[in-house]
Amino acid sequence: MQLPIDSTKHQGQRMQLVALLKEKGISHPQVIAALEKVPRHWFMDPGLVSHAYKNKAYPIAAEQTISHPYTVAFQSELIDVKAGDKVLEIGTGSGYQTAILKAMQLEIYTIERQRELFKKIQRLFSQIGLRPKQVLFGDGYLGLPEDGPFDAIIVTAGAPYLPKTLLSQLKIGGRLVIPIGEDPQIMYRYTRTGEKNFDKETFGEFRFVPMLKDKN
Numbered sequence: 524m525q526l527p528i529d530s531t532k533h534q535g536q537r538m539q540l541v542a543l544l545k546e547k548g549i550s551h552p553q554v555i556a557a558l559e560k561v562p563r564h565w566f567m568d569p570g571l572v573s574h575a576y577k578n579k580a581y582p583i584a585a586e587q588t589i590s591h592p593y594t595v596a597f598q599s600e601l602i603d604v605k606a607g608d609k610v611l612e613i614g615t616g617s618g619y620q621t622a623i624l625k626a627m628q629l630e631i632y633t634i635e636r637q638r639e640l641f642k643k644i645q646r647l648f649s650q651i652g653l654r655p656k657q658v659l660f661g662d663g664y665l666g667l668p669e670d671g672p673f674d675a676i677i678v679t680a681g682a683p684y685l686p687k688t689l690l691s692q693l694k695i696g697g698r699l700v701i702p703i704g705e706d707p708q709i710m711y712r713y714t715r716t717g718e719k720n721f722d723k724e725t726f727g728e729f730r731f732v733p734m735l736k737d738k739n
């Protein structure tokens with residue numbers, strides 16, 4: 524199948540967006556290179572493509588959203604990874620965050636709980652030739668015990684509480700980046716410093732759609 528177009532106009536708008544994100548404090552070279560490379564408009568609904576390079580969240584299917592570019596960039600920095608690291612993403616959604624992580628040369632496992640989005644994303648990933656290690660339909664609260672432990676876990680929906688199962692799937696030294704609470708959420712980073720020990724840091728308020736239990 525043919526790749527969607529990535530015109531010079533799209534590329535120019537993308538560079539302007541990246542410049543804005545740098546002004547807002549994004550500085551990790553691997554993250555910036557990924558933001559420059561990945562066409563965000565490929566991950567948006569056709570009717571919203573002209574908005575793809577605004578620093579805003581937009582609706583996708585199943586009452587979910589494609590996250591703000593700044594939020595995607597910020598979480599991608601917080602996981603503090605290097606090329607080749609093994610990363611679990613909870614909440615595939617539009618697939619944009621997945622594509623950014625893949626462009627950062629990480630080994631990606633991603634879970635989506637809504638079948639409609641899961642099917643859509645599988646079609647899109649094959650169309651654009653994006654091959655995460657695993658794209659799964661399932662419940663992110665459970666993580667992926669059989670494929671862990673992970674260097675980092677990134678949760679892209681607002682969790683009502685800290686799912687302890689996810690902490691247990693981190694390598695020693697691994698990081699869990701997760702927004703917790705009700706609108707707004709607080710961004711947390713838990714670093715596993717030992718078998719049973721974790722450091723906790725907070726990074727301010729963000730707004731995410733809620734992380735849900737039931738699948739459909």
Ligand code: SAH
Binds near residue numbers: 619734735
């Ligand atoms: N990373 C995505 C964010 C999408 S919004 C992007 O940039 O587009 C959050 C996503 O988390 C939604 O697609 C939602 O369906 C999914 N989600 C919510 N609860 C979940 C759960 N328990 N397990 C896995 N995915 C979940």
